[in-house]
Amino acid sequence: MAxxxxxxxxxxxxxxxxxxxxxxxxFQVQNLAGSIPRDTWESRDRRVxxxxxxxxxxxxxAGARSTCFVLGWVAERxxxxxxxxxxxGHEVASHGYGHELIYEIGPDRFREDIRRAxxxxxxxxxxxxxxxxxxxxxxxxxALDVLAEEGHSYDSSSFPVxxxxxxxRLTNAPSGRCAYQPRPGLDEVCVxxxxxxxxxxxWGGGAWFRLFPYPVFQWGVQRILSQGRPFVFYxxxxxxxxxxxxxxxxxxxHELRHYxxxxxxxxxxxxxxxxxxxxxxxxxxxxxxxxx
Ligand SMILES: [Zn+2]
Numbered sequence: 001m002a003x004x005x006x007x008x009x010x011x012x013x014x015x016x017x018x019x020x021x022x023x024x025x026x027f028q029v030q031n032l033a034g035s036i037p038r039d040t041w042e043s044r045d046r047r048v049x050x051x052x053x054x055x056x057x058x059x060x061x062a063g064a065r066s067t068c069f070v071l072g073w074v075a076e077r078x079x080x081x082x083x084x085x086x087x088x089g090h091e092v093a094s095h096g097y098g099h100e101l102i103y104e105i106g107p108d109r110f111r112e113d114i115r116r117a118x119x120x121x122x123x124x125x126x127x128x129x130x131x132x133x134x135x136x137x138x139x140x141x142x143a144l145d146v147l148a149e150e151g152h153s154y155d156s157s158s159f160p161v162x163x164x165x166x167x168x169r170l171t172n173a174p175s176g177r178c179a180y181q182p183r184p185g186l187d188e189v190c191v192x193x194x195x196x197x198x199x200x201x202x203w204g205g206g207a208w209f210r211l212f213p214y215p216v217f218q219w220g221v222q223r224i225l226s227q228g229r230p231f232v233f234y235x236x237x238x239x240x241x242x243x244x245x246x247x248x249x250x251x252x253x254h255e256l257r258h259y260x261x262x263x264x265x266x267x268x269x270x271x272x273x274x275x276x277x278x279x280x281x282x283x284x285x286x287x288x289x290x291x292x
Protein backbone atom coordinates (compact mmCIF):
# COMPACT_ATOMS: atom_id res chain seq x y z
CA MET A 1 0.00 0.00 0.00
CA ALA A 2 1.18 3.49 -0.78
CA UNK A 3 1.70 5.90 2.07
CA UNK A 4 -0.72 8.82 2.40
CA UNK A 5 0.17 11.78 0.21
CA UNK A 6 1.86 13.81 2.92
CA UNK A 7 4.20 10.93 3.79
CA UNK A 8 5.41 10.09 0.31
CA UNK A 9 9.06 11.12 -0.03
CA UNK A 10 9.46 13.99 -2.47
CA UNK A 11 12.37 14.48 -4.82
CA UNK A 12 13.62 17.94 -5.74
CA UNK A 13 15.00 17.74 -9.26
CA UNK A 14 17.27 20.40 -10.77
CA UNK A 15 15.76 22.85 -13.29
CA UNK A 16 17.24 21.00 -16.26
CA UNK A 17 15.70 19.71 -19.47
CA UNK A 18 15.48 15.95 -19.98
CA UNK A 19 14.71 14.41 -23.38
CA UNK A 20 12.96 11.08 -23.84
CA UNK A 21 11.94 9.02 -26.85
CA UNK A 22 9.41 6.18 -26.84
CA UNK A 23 10.94 3.90 -29.48
CA UNK A 24 8.03 2.19 -31.23
CA UNK A 25 6.69 2.01 -34.79
CA UNK A 26 3.79 3.89 -36.34
CA PHE A 27 1.52 0.83 -36.40
CA GLN A 28 1.89 0.19 -32.66
CA VAL A 29 0.28 3.37 -31.37
CA GLN A 30 -2.95 3.23 -29.45
CA ASN A 31 -4.71 5.85 -31.56
CA LEU A 32 -4.58 3.50 -34.56
CA ALA A 33 -5.13 0.23 -32.69
CA GLY A 34 -8.74 -0.06 -33.85
CA SER A 35 -7.61 -0.05 -37.48
CA ILE A 36 -4.43 -2.12 -37.21
CA PRO A 37 -4.87 -5.58 -35.65
CA ARG A 38 -1.87 -6.73 -33.63
CA ASP A 39 -1.49 -9.87 -35.75
CA THR A 40 -0.71 -7.70 -38.79
CA TRP A 41 2.26 -5.92 -37.14
CA GLU A 42 4.79 -8.31 -38.60
CA SER A 43 3.75 -7.55 -42.18
CA ARG A 44 3.65 -3.77 -41.81
CA ASP A 45 6.11 -1.35 -43.38
CA ARG A 46 8.80 -1.18 -40.65
CA ARG A 47 10.04 2.42 -40.28
CA VAL A 48 11.25 2.63 -36.68
CA UNK A 49 14.91 1.99 -37.48
CA UNK A 50 15.31 4.69 -40.10
CA UNK A 51 13.34 7.20 -38.03
CA UNK A 52 15.24 6.49 -34.81
CA UNK A 53 18.55 6.69 -36.66
CA UNK A 54 17.49 10.12 -37.95
CA UNK A 55 16.78 11.14 -34.37
CA UNK A 56 20.15 9.84 -33.20
CA UNK A 57 21.83 11.97 -35.89
CA UNK A 58 19.85 15.05 -34.87
CA UNK A 59 20.71 14.55 -31.20
CA UNK A 60 24.40 14.04 -32.03
CA UNK A 61 24.39 17.26 -34.03
CA ALA A 62 22.79 19.16 -31.12
CA GLY A 63 24.90 17.47 -28.44
CA ALA A 64 21.71 16.19 -26.75
CA ARG A 65 21.35 13.12 -24.60
CA SER A 66 18.08 11.31 -24.04
CA THR A 67 16.38 8.38 -22.36
CA CYS A 68 15.09 5.95 -24.99
CA PHE A 69 12.18 3.85 -23.73
CA VAL A 70 12.48 1.02 -26.24
CA LEU A 71 9.60 -1.35 -26.92
CA GLY A 72 10.73 -4.96 -26.38
CA TRP A 73 9.02 -6.01 -29.63
CA VAL A 74 11.22 -3.54 -31.52
CA ALA A 75 14.40 -4.41 -29.60
CA GLU A 76 13.96 -8.12 -30.29
CA ARG A 77 13.84 -7.48 -34.04
CA UNK A 78 16.40 -4.69 -34.18
CA UNK A 79 19.08 -5.29 -31.54
CA UNK A 80 21.62 -3.28 -33.53
CA UNK A 81 19.43 -0.20 -33.18
CA UNK A 82 19.47 -0.63 -29.40
CA UNK A 83 23.25 -0.99 -29.50
CA UNK A 84 23.55 2.24 -31.52
CA UNK A 85 21.35 4.08 -29.00
CA UNK A 86 23.53 2.92 -26.10
CA UNK A 87 26.80 3.52 -27.97
CA UNK A 88 25.76 7.13 -28.63
CA GLY A 89 25.54 7.73 -24.87
CA HIS A 90 21.77 7.64 -24.45
CA GLU A 91 20.02 5.82 -21.63
CA VAL A 92 18.23 2.61 -22.70
CA ALA A 93 15.03 2.11 -20.72
CA SER A 94 11.91 -0.02 -21.15
CA HIS A 95 8.60 0.71 -22.86
CA GLY A 96 7.40 -2.83 -22.06
CA TYR A 97 7.19 -5.57 -24.67
CA GLY A 98 3.84 -5.56 -26.45
CA HIS A 99 2.49 -2.01 -26.03
CA GLU A 100 -0.72 -3.09 -24.32
CA LEU A 101 -2.59 -0.76 -21.99
CA ILE A 102 -1.69 -1.74 -18.43
CA TYR A 103 -5.18 -1.49 -16.99
CA GLU A 104 -6.46 -3.79 -19.74
CA ILE A 105 -4.00 -6.65 -19.23
CA GLY A 106 -3.91 -6.99 -15.42
CA PRO A 107 -1.01 -7.71 -13.04
CA ASP A 108 0.08 -11.15 -14.27
CA ARG A 109 0.34 -10.27 -17.93
CA PHE A 110 1.89 -6.93 -17.03
CA ARG A 111 4.60 -8.68 -15.02
CA GLU A 112 5.29 -11.02 -17.92
CA ASP A 113 5.41 -8.09 -20.37
CA ILE A 114 7.89 -5.93 -18.43
CA ARG A 115 10.08 -8.88 -17.44
CA ARG A 116 10.36 -9.93 -21.08
CA ALA A 117 11.23 -6.40 -22.26
CA UNK A 118 13.80 -5.84 -19.51
CA UNK A 119 15.44 -9.19 -20.26
CA UNK A 120 15.70 -8.45 -23.99
CA UNK A 121 17.13 -4.96 -23.48
CA UNK A 122 19.64 -6.01 -20.82
CA UNK A 123 20.68 -8.96 -22.99
CA UNK A 124 21.51 -6.55 -25.82
CA UNK A 125 23.27 -3.79 -23.88
CA UNK A 126 24.69 -5.72 -20.92
CA UNK A 127 23.54 -2.84 -18.72
CA UNK A 128 20.74 -2.85 -16.11
CA UNK A 129 17.52 -1.25 -17.31
CA UNK A 130 16.28 1.07 -14.56
CA UNK A 131 13.52 3.12 -16.14
CA UNK A 132 10.07 2.30 -17.49
CA UNK A 133 7.36 4.18 -19.36
CA UNK A 134 3.87 2.74 -19.81
CA UNK A 135 2.24 2.51 -23.23
CA UNK A 136 0.04 5.59 -23.58
CA UNK A 137 0.87 6.60 -20.02
CA UNK A 138 -1.55 3.87 -18.87
CA UNK A 139 0.11 3.57 -15.46
CA UNK A 140 -1.98 2.49 -12.51
CA UNK A 141 -1.28 2.00 -8.79
CA UNK A 142 -0.75 -1.76 -8.70
CA ALA A 143 1.64 -1.54 -11.64
CA LEU A 144 4.07 0.46 -9.48
CA ASP A 145 4.40 -2.50 -7.09
CA VAL A 146 5.08 -4.87 -9.99
CA LEU A 147 7.65 -2.50 -11.50
CA ALA A 148 9.54 -2.30 -8.21
CA GLU A 149 9.38 -6.08 -7.70
CA GLU A 150 10.77 -6.63 -11.20
CA GLY A 151 13.82 -4.46 -10.50
CA HIS A 152 12.94 -1.10 -12.03
CA SER A 153 14.05 1.94 -10.06
CA TYR A 154 11.96 4.62 -11.74
CA ASP A 155 8.78 5.11 -13.72
CA SER A 156 8.04 8.05 -16.01
CA SER A 157 4.45 7.42 -17.03
CA SER A 158 2.44 10.17 -15.42
CA PHE A 159 1.75 13.87 -15.62
CA PRO A 160 1.40 16.08 -12.55
CA VAL A 161 -2.22 16.27 -13.68
CA UNK A 162 -4.60 14.06 -15.59
CA UNK A 163 -5.85 15.71 -18.77
CA UNK A 164 -6.37 12.91 -21.23
CA UNK A 165 -9.06 10.29 -21.75
CA UNK A 166 -6.67 7.36 -21.75
CA UNK A 167 -3.92 8.32 -19.34
CA UNK A 168 -3.74 6.15 -16.25
CA ARG A 169 -4.27 7.24 -12.71
CA LEU A 170 -1.94 7.28 -9.75
CA THR A 171 -3.48 8.04 -6.42
CA ASN A 172 -1.68 9.87 -3.60
CA ALA A 173 0.51 11.78 -6.06
CA PRO A 174 1.62 14.96 -4.28
CA SER A 175 -0.06 17.76 -6.21
CA GLY A 176 2.22 19.82 -8.41
CA ARG A 177 5.27 17.63 -7.74
CA CYS A 178 7.45 16.66 -10.70
CA ALA A 179 9.08 13.77 -8.87
CA TYR A 180 8.41 11.70 -5.77
CA GLN A 181 8.84 8.19 -4.47
CA PRO A 182 5.51 6.32 -4.58
CA ARG A 183 7.04 2.99 -3.50
CA PRO A 184 10.23 2.11 -1.62
CA GLY A 185 12.97 1.90 -4.24
CA LEU A 186 10.78 3.24 -7.06
CA ASP A 187 10.78 6.90 -8.13
CA GLU A 188 8.15 8.60 -10.28
CA VAL A 189 9.33 11.29 -12.70
CA CYS A 190 6.44 13.13 -14.33
CA VAL A 191 6.32 14.36 -17.90
CA UNK A 192 5.95 18.15 -17.81
CA UNK A 193 2.81 20.19 -17.69
CA UNK A 194 2.34 23.95 -17.57
CA UNK A 195 -0.02 25.82 -15.28
CA UNK A 196 -1.81 28.43 -17.34
CA UNK A 197 -4.82 30.51 -16.35
CA UNK A 198 -5.63 28.12 -13.53
CA UNK A 199 -5.39 24.98 -15.66
CA UNK A 200 -2.63 22.42 -16.01
CA UNK A 201 -1.85 21.70 -19.64
CA UNK A 202 0.37 18.78 -20.68
CA TRP A 203 3.47 20.52 -22.03
CA GLY A 204 5.87 17.64 -22.50
CA GLY A 205 5.29 16.63 -26.11
CA GLY A 206 2.77 14.64 -28.14
CA ALA A 207 0.15 16.32 -30.28
CA TRP A 208 0.44 19.38 -28.02
CA PHE A 209 4.00 19.96 -29.17
CA ARG A 210 2.94 19.64 -32.81
CA LEU A 211 -0.15 21.81 -32.33
CA PHE A 212 1.13 24.95 -30.60
CA PRO A 213 3.23 27.45 -32.60
CA TYR A 214 6.86 26.74 -31.78
CA PRO A 215 7.55 30.09 -30.03
CA VAL A 216 4.55 29.52 -27.76
CA PHE A 217 5.77 26.04 -26.86
CA GLN A 218 9.28 27.31 -26.23
CA TRP A 219 7.91 30.10 -24.03
CA GLY A 220 6.20 27.45 -21.89
CA VAL A 221 9.40 25.43 -21.61
CA GLN A 222 11.28 28.50 -20.45
CA ARG A 223 8.54 29.33 -17.98
CA ILE A 224 8.67 25.86 -16.40
CA LEU A 225 12.47 25.96 -16.08
CA SER A 226 12.48 29.50 -14.71
CA GLN A 227 10.10 28.36 -11.96
CA GLY A 228 12.90 26.09 -10.81
CA ARG A 229 11.28 22.92 -12.11
CA PRO A 230 12.70 20.32 -14.48
CA PHE A 231 11.35 20.03 -18.01
CA VAL A 232 10.68 16.46 -19.19
CA PHE A 233 9.82 16.03 -22.86
CA TYR A 234 8.76 12.96 -24.88
CA UNK A 235 8.49 12.16 -28.57
CA UNK A 236 8.17 9.11 -30.82
CA UNK A 237 10.15 8.23 -33.97
CA UNK A 238 6.93 8.16 -36.04
CA UNK A 239 6.24 11.80 -35.13
CA UNK A 240 9.02 12.99 -37.43
CA UNK A 241 7.87 10.73 -40.30
CA UNK A 242 5.40 12.49 -42.59
CA UNK A 243 5.81 9.69 -45.13
CA UNK A 244 4.34 6.95 -42.94
CA UNK A 245 1.39 4.94 -44.33
CA UNK A 246 -1.96 6.55 -43.57
CA UNK A 247 -4.84 4.60 -42.09
CA UNK A 248 -8.39 5.68 -41.38
CA UNK A 249 -9.64 5.56 -37.78
CA UNK A 250 -13.15 4.97 -36.60
CA UNK A 251 -12.63 7.88 -34.22
CA UNK A 252 -11.71 11.05 -36.05
CA UNK A 253 -10.16 12.57 -32.91
CA HIS A 254 -7.63 9.72 -32.74
CA GLU A 255 -6.72 10.19 -36.37
CA LEU A 256 -6.23 13.91 -35.83
CA ARG A 257 -4.08 13.33 -32.77
CA HIS A 258 -1.80 10.96 -34.66
CA TYR A 259 -1.37 12.89 -37.91
CA UNK A 260 -1.39 16.52 -36.73
CA UNK A 261 1.51 18.50 -38.16
CA UNK A 262 3.90 15.55 -38.70
CA UNK A 263 5.74 17.30 -41.56
CA UNK A 264 6.76 20.19 -39.32
CA UNK A 265 7.65 18.04 -36.33
CA UNK A 266 11.17 16.95 -37.36
CA UNK A 267 12.53 20.48 -37.97
CA UNK A 268 10.65 21.70 -34.91
CA UNK A 269 12.20 19.03 -32.70
CA UNK A 270 15.62 19.87 -34.12
CA UNK A 271 15.07 23.49 -33.08
CA UNK A 272 14.05 22.36 -29.62
CA UNK A 273 17.16 20.18 -29.33
CA UNK A 274 19.43 23.04 -30.33
CA UNK A 275 17.74 25.51 -27.98
CA UNK A 276 19.23 24.15 -24.75
CA UNK A 277 21.21 21.34 -23.12
CA UNK A 278 19.39 18.01 -22.77
CA UNK A 279 20.14 15.23 -20.32
CA UNK A 280 18.66 11.79 -19.66
CA UNK A 281 15.98 11.12 -17.05
CA UNK A 282 18.48 8.94 -15.19
CA UNK A 283 20.87 11.88 -14.96
CA UNK A 284 18.10 14.19 -13.78
CA UNK A 285 17.20 11.76 -10.99
CA UNK A 286 20.86 11.32 -10.10
CA UNK A 287 21.00 15.03 -9.31
CA UNK A 288 17.76 15.01 -7.31
CA UNK A 289 17.55 15.80 -3.62
CA UNK A 290 15.34 13.52 -1.58
CA UNK A 291 13.09 15.03 1.05
CA UNK A 292 11.18 13.04 3.63
ZN1 LIG B 1 4.24 3.96 -26.78
